[in-house]
Amino acid sequence: MDTPAPALPPHPTEDVTEHVGYRLKRASAALRTAMDKALREHDLTVPQYSCLELLDQQPGLSNADLARGTFVTRQSANVVLRGLKEAGLITRPATTDQGRALPVHLTPAGKQRLHTARTAVYAIEERMVNAIPGKRLTALLKDLDTMAEALGE
């Protein structure tokens, strides 16, 4: 009798909390909570911060671009942008010559706010990164990417 091993079933445990999905959600929720708390002191929400960060690196992104980049719908992104404009952190033309996409840019105030908030956020990410063996970091990043792609329709 030698079936090589009890052959851990494809879905190993009956304990949901052992599943990848659960762990993923848990880690993600923890990050979200930590960022939320940290950003509150800078009067920013997580989606707002995410938009600022993307705009800092790629000025001129459109609403739809930002929606894709922050993993929400165009409609949700639109609301975020309205808030950021209201706060004077971004500019957005009412019209454009070419196409429909309206390019968004950070104002000086926007850059300022982002730069101060960033230190708080980076401190959080540092806590995360330092907690895992440096050796595995790149593998972790790759695996997260791989999973995301495997699910992308």
Place this chain on the structure above:
Amino acid sequence: MDTPAPALPPHPTEDVTEHVGYRLKRASAALRTAMDKALREHDLTVPQYSCLELLDQQPGLSNADLARGTFVTRQSANVVLRGLKEAGLITRPATTDQGRALPVHLTPAGKQRLHTARTAVYAIEERMVNAIPGKRLTALLKDLDTMAEALGE
């Protein structure tokens, strides 16, 4: 002149999309979307499914327990439970002898619904798991856990 290397900075890239937080969010969002789509055919939302799954493994959990287990507030969990009760998938006493916590249980219909929906969800998780080198799965699970703990105050 021989600084040993460009000495990859503690926060390696200026590209946000390379950060762990971004990848985490991306993977989590992809999973959420996939589950949402799959569960819709079973008339369940992701939080509803999560509650059913937890209750199947640990009958008698309270609303607060489920809130912690699904990473939402007590108030949100309460709304979810109301929906599940409305749909006849769970039972929840109006009062209790001991304490305030009201134990929730699955109805036969609840178990039934869970079992059919589960196959759809497991198929998704399978896509995820199969995409990553089996060797790294346990390390990945551990790292996700480690990160969550590192952030939990």
Place this chain on the structure above:
DNA sequence: TCAGTCATGTCAAAATGCTGACATGGATAC
């Protein structure tokens, strides 16, 4: 006994996000 603390359940209001729908500008096929 009794005051203080904690966890639970719940109400109300606000914020946030999504689905569905529509109009417009651009690109493409014919």
Place this chain on the structure above:
DNA sequence: GTATCCATGTCAGCATTTTGACATGACTGA
């Protein structure tokens, strides 16, 4: 040219989730 398709921005309505607040039951320490 024109018909079709796609991406964008936006409106409206609905669902979900959170924050803030309050009352209740249980435990603890004085």
